[in-house]
Amino acid sequence: MKNINEHALIDGQSITIRPMQPADSHQEAAFVRNLSTQTKHYRFLGGVNELSSAELKRLCDIDGQHSMAFVATVETDGRETQIGVSRYAEGADEGVREMAVTIADAWQHKGLGRLLAIHLVDYARSHGVRQLYSVDLADNVAMRHLAHDLGMSVRPSADDPNQVIYSLSL
Secondary structure, eight states: OOOEEEEEEETTEEEEEEOGGGGGHHHHHHHTTOOOOHHHHHHHHHSSSSHHHHHHHHHHHHOOOOOOEEEEEEEEEEEEEEEEEEEEESSSSSTTEEEEEEOOGGTTTSSHHHHHHHHHHHHHHTTOOOOOEEETTTOOHHEEEEEEEETEEEOOOSSSOOOOOOOEEO
């Protein structure tokens, strides 16, 4: 997998979007740790404070085919700081991947989620993924807007009346 960095400008600040790497585990841990309680609740569908080392390894050790992740970073005081991530992981069916997009609270509602999601969708499409889906809490308004912007369909979850499933055929 090529390590290609792309750059964007959001609110006058230079953003780097690049594939996640195994060495990003400390950065990913800090990113999740610094999310608000509500953002963590929406991302993990429940209460999470810290990720275990096994979970960090799973999230950061991507293969580019069955799993993929893009991180958005900014340069802060000479250090790279993660401000967002879009990812997919292998689903139960071949060619189907579960996706998630998470944006640091200070960067929400600026178009970064859409930008990261589009990178993920384009990558998935070019790597033979047929469908992306996301399981989310029904009251997650930001995800509802993102799903609409991406053209995703929505249906209630059969397992939990508080959840919906968004899906996008590629």
